[in-house]
């Protein structure tokens with residue numbers, strides 16, 4: 019069995035690696051060659067923790083396994099990240115354990131890569147202004163990955179507590195992009211691409227705030243009842259997603275579908291666009307929205323890639339198992 023510990027992943031996995039892995043697995047999902055299995059998520063009644071696992075099998079790349087972990091709210095006080103996860107990969111031919119991989123950084127990289135893949139395939143080519151809503155742990159990963167997909171000239175951002183935008187401002191500065199903290203009205207009026215990455219349960223962006231031609235990557239809503247944008251905005255947009263079944267139950271689409279404003283059949287897997295089976299953006303005026311709910315196959319795809327990189331670079335630890 020190969021072990022790839024959390025601490026070496028930053029030196030192994032590039033954003034380009036993550037992008038390629040996520041684009042390939044979305045494509046395999048849309049071809050019916052990769053399937054996510056039902057998600058388990060439970061409050062364990064200890065340490066206030068939420069624990070679960072996401073698993074699946076990608077037949078195209080023979081990635082079989084699971085990501086297990088969850089949320090331990092007391093971790094910050096112990097100097098640890100509240101979100102903890104580990105990926106276990108199995109040999110698809112024998113069921114033997116193939117690898118154990120740290121999943122914390124990979125989660126941020128694969129989530130940002132999903133937004134970036136959506137921007138690469140759906141945003142207007144002439145997009146110049148990037149808008150970010152949210153300034154938590156994931157936000158800077160999103161900014162870095164998405165900013166590489168179009169010739170952006172500046173970043174506008176909004177967070178509930180604007181003072182927390184400093185980390186995001188540094189990430190923009192590192193990429194040579196001017197950064198401004200703005201109101202939601204200005205963000206919607208100026209941004210060509212908007213990433214939402216918050217834990218909100220109420221709509222932050224309304225329909226009237228978003229101008230024609232915008233691409234939104236809604237990445238924060240991954241649980242029942244969470245909500246980042248108004249359902250009327252979802253109804254107006256052409257909607258794409260990682261997995262339709264998750265979009266309508268735990269994703270941003272859940273509210274528009276429950277209100278009858280959008281049908282399940284109207285939601286297109288992003289993989290269909292990647293495979294050339296759906297044209298994607300239909301016009302320069304269309305609002306496109308990617309509902310990024312986060313699937314286990316994304317975790318397996320990036321973990322498998324990082325195992326290959328660790329082996330290639332002689333950094334993989336082999337353990338008799």
Ligand code: NAD
Nearest residue numbers: 129152153154155156178215216217218237238310311312
């Ligand atoms: P975090 O706790 O570090 O940051 C949370 C962010 O949400 C902060 O910017 C906070 O200001 C904002 N926020 C919280 N409540 C809000 C409200 N009511 N109105 C406006 N803003 C609010 O979290 P994070 O690690 O950055 O993750 C952000 C979200 O992304 C979480 O909901 C998480 O579950 C989700 N997530 C999704 C995926 C995916 O694949 N789609 C992957 C990882 C995380």
